[in-house]
Amino acid sequence: MSSNDARDDQTGRFVTQPNGRIRPLSPHLQTWRWHITMAASILFRATIGAASFGALFAIGWLAALAFGPEAYADLLAFAGSPLGLLIGFGLTWVLFSFLLNGGRHLFNDTGEGLTIKSADALSHVAVWGPIVLSVLFWAALFASGRVSL
Numbered sequence: 001m002s003s004n005d006a007r008d009d010q011t012g013r014f015v016t017q018p019n020g021r022i023r024p025l026s027p028h029l030q031t032w033r034w035h036i037t038m039a040a041s042i043l044f045r046a047t048i049g050a051a052s053f054g055a056l057f058a059i060g061w062l063a064a065l066a067f068g069p070e071a072y073a074d075l076l077a078f079a080g081s082p083l084g085l086l087i088g089f090g091l092t093w094v095l096f097s098f099l100l101n102g103g104r105h106l107f108n109d110t111g112e113g114l115t116i117k118s119a120d121a122l123s124h125v126a127v128w129g130p131i132v133l134s135v136l137f138w139a140a141l142f143a144s145g146r147v148s149l
Contacts, residue, residue, distance in 0.1 A: 040123035044101040050094045057087065082149065092137055096130035 014022055032038070064075035078084045104122045107113045113122050141147040 036120055036123040036127060040101060040104070040126040043097060043127060047094045047097045047101070050090065051098070054091045054094060057091065080147075085147065085149070089134060089138055093130050093134040096133040096137075097126070100129045100133075101126045 064071040104126045
């Protein structure tokens with residue numbers, strides 16, 4: 001694509017950079033092939049929304065404490081229900097995702113782990129690790145009798 005073609009582009013998908021190179025305006029799935037590092041990045045962003053939901057759940061817990069023993073008992077009953085346990089599992093996954101993805105980012109910020117092989121390995125840990133850790137955590141809760149259906 002020539003510089004004139006980029007200026008004539010009606011879709012707005014291409015831009016001429018100051019060095020004269022023509023590049024897509026923003027990398028997109030149509031431009032880049034799917035890769036595990038993309039999955040880690042997208043999942044990390046998705047956990048932000050889920051953590052916001054978790055914050056609402058924490059606010060509800062504080063409100064139940066403020067409204068007295070009956071409201072708190074109702075909240076505990078909901079938390080022990082299958083839906084409450086599913087929400088708890090999801091929030092556990094979010095926590096482990098934040099920890100592993102945050103650790104990946106901290107490691108990368110030192111300038112390490114930036115080769116393709118190490119970036120792929122760290123991304124696999126950040127994508128699959130939260131699932132494994134959440135299952136192990138909840139299996140331990142059920143095995144210890146702290147949680148039951």
